[in-house]
Amino acid sequence: MMLDFKKLFDNLPQGVTIQDSATGKVVYANPLAVKMIGFSSEREFLKTPIEEVVKQFVVMDEKGKLISFDRLPGRKTLKSKKTQTKTVRFHHLQSKKERWSHIISQPFEDKQNNFFGVINTFYDVTESKRKEIANQFLNEMSKELSSALTYETRLKRFSELILNYLADGCCIDLIDNKGDLISVKTDDQMTCQSWRKELLEVVRTEKSRYIPHFSPSISLLMMPLLARGKNLGVVTFIYNTGSQPYNFIDKKTLEEFVRRSTFFLDNARLFDIARRLISQQKETQHILQEQENVLQLSERRFRSIFETSLDAIIITDNEKRIMDVNTATVDLFLLPKRDLIKKKIFSFFPAKSKKIFAARWKKFQKNGSQRGEIEVMQSNDKTIIAEYSAKYDPRVNHNFFVFRDISGRIEEEKRREHLLSIASHELRTPLASIRIFVDILKRSLAQLQNSKMDSYLAKIHEKTEVLSRLIDDLLDLTRIRENKLELFYEMKNFDEFLSEVLKDIQLTLPSHKIIKEGTLNKNVVFDKNRMAQVIINLVKNAVKYSPNADKVIVKVGEKNGYIQLSVQDFGIGIPTSEHKKVFNIFYRVRSTSKKTVEGLGVGLFISSEIIKKHGGRIWIKSQKGKGSTFFILFPFQPSQGESL
Amino acid sequence: MKKKILLVEDDNTLAEGLKIIFDDEGYEVVVFSDGKDINKEIRNFDPDVILLDYLLPREDGGMITKRLRLQENTMTIPIILMSASQKNMHKFAKDVGANAFLAKPFEISNLISLVEFYSVSPSA
Missing domain, CATH: 3.30.450.40 (GAF domain)
Structure with a gap:
């Protein structure tokens, strides 16, 4: 049986080529091999020299390394006459198509065992390789x-x-x-x-x-x-x-x-989002921690301030029950903290203060804050005077009280007051003697008719007056500041009183004519010395600030059931912006003449206080350059502590 | 006959000055520095006016006035109280029974008028 080998090869599912051992040329290629290499027919392929065929490809091994023509398995078998295998990757340059082949190259011999050629079998492994x-x-x-x-x-x-x-x-x-x-x-x-x-x-x-x-x-x-x-x-x-x-x-x-x-x-x-969320959360936690630290620090700080405060600090609820106190409170009441906590705050006040406190509590609840003085009882029954400041904090619904023992200060004020009254007495006494001897000298010199000496003595007299007034002002000021200006009321015909006062002033102020206008022929209850002090002060000011004028008008009358008195000058006037300030303590009108003005600058302040004490008020109308008018208005009878 | 003044004043200079003034004005003046021994002197001297300082050692002017007002022989003698204290003493002077009050330092003329006024009063 003669096998048709060519037909057998032609139908193999692998590509097969046969190379001649003598020339190395391909002498046979089955249709599959021809197709795999990229030719349309065996004839065409066989006509093309193998070098030309190879040039169309980049040939690589499995690892992508280039393989030279001589290293291809068929060539190697031609030389070695031994079977060679290799998986080769063909990259077709023109189409850029790739094909993987597993190549087995086997030598074969003729009947005489002579080396005849090489059979290359191409297995297409492109798919699996892919x-x-x-x-x-x-x-x-x-x-x-x-x-x-x-x-x-x-x-x-x-x-x-x-x-x-x-x-x-x-x-x-x-x-x-x-x-x-x-x-x-x-x-x-x-x-x-x-x-x-x-x-x-x-x-x-x-x-x-x-x-x-x-x-x-x-x-x-x-x-x-x-x-x-x-x-x-x-x-x-x-x-x-x-x-x-x-x-x-x-x-x-x-x-x-x-x-x-x-x-x-x-x-x-998602991971990024998660990480951002986590870091945000961490940051939030960090901020919270930080805030908590700040809070703790702040709490500790305030606790320190609270405890080191020299003033007693008491925190109560709205039922007046004590919730917390500091060390100074313990020192103020002379009671341990445990005896203070939960007690009502007024249980530490004497009976008199309890009533006052009850009334003030209502006001405090309305206003939310309060300041004042109150008597406080210590555990040894000693009463002390305390100044307090209270504040309600709606955010925590607590009341805060700060108490300060001012007994010492009040004691000190009393001592000072006493010292001041002694000092004033001691200042006045020698003044009285100086006056007397000035007067005696005046009398003695009167016989000599020495006008020079007279004028010298007049100067001494005048200055003792000034000294005496300064002492009065100083003491009045002290009294007013300590709210101890006492008035001595008398009933008097006001018109008679005014005429008498103006007559006396006129004697000391010959430069201006003091004109009285209007009458008030009625009995009035007032302190005549203090009222005279006010009028003298106003008239003297009027003269002082109108050096180029020659008159001052004092007008009296009744207005809406009150006494109205005005003092008008025709001097430099006071700008509107200053109208309220002139009654301030130590105020001085800026004088046009650069001459220093005598006195403490407290005259109008004292006058205004005296008028207030009478239940009246004082004000000014003035135009710069045209003069000023001071008005006082006060009742016929001073009402109880009510000021206009 | 000269009008007589009994002056109680512990400030020697002031007392001396007042004595010179009132001597000059034609009064007879006796000066004491406190109220201790004045009772006997009042009986002998029989003053028309008593000029009394308020602040005195031991007994003050207010207390002396009160005492004199309780004694029959001195009950009606006009008393002028003087003080250098700044307190308004008018009311106080009236309350203790003095006829007038004068604050130091005073205008001499005011004092002379007051003394003149009281020394001619019908109580003499």
């Missing part, structure tokens, strides 16, 4: 992407992988929170923008789209980035003319690559 490569690629890619931790770096790796292995360029467009498509990784922003319409289409349909020859130079493959049912955006693969998708890996693998990448990206995105 799969292997795809898996390898997917694994490598997974490793690459997972090694990058943040969303940003993963996105970068993703685009790097595409550029290195899959395409000539790429764009990644992501959908942001508002649903807008934002380009994040692009080779050329402008280029990417030019297919925006197509991008939106892919976003809408969530389907891949291949656009060959989008422009003369490029083709595009757009794939949606889908993960967890969410569309993150679109990746666009850009291919320059001549290259195309699925070259290196197939469509399925590419889709798997994109699917996995999207999954990695989404993971990183």
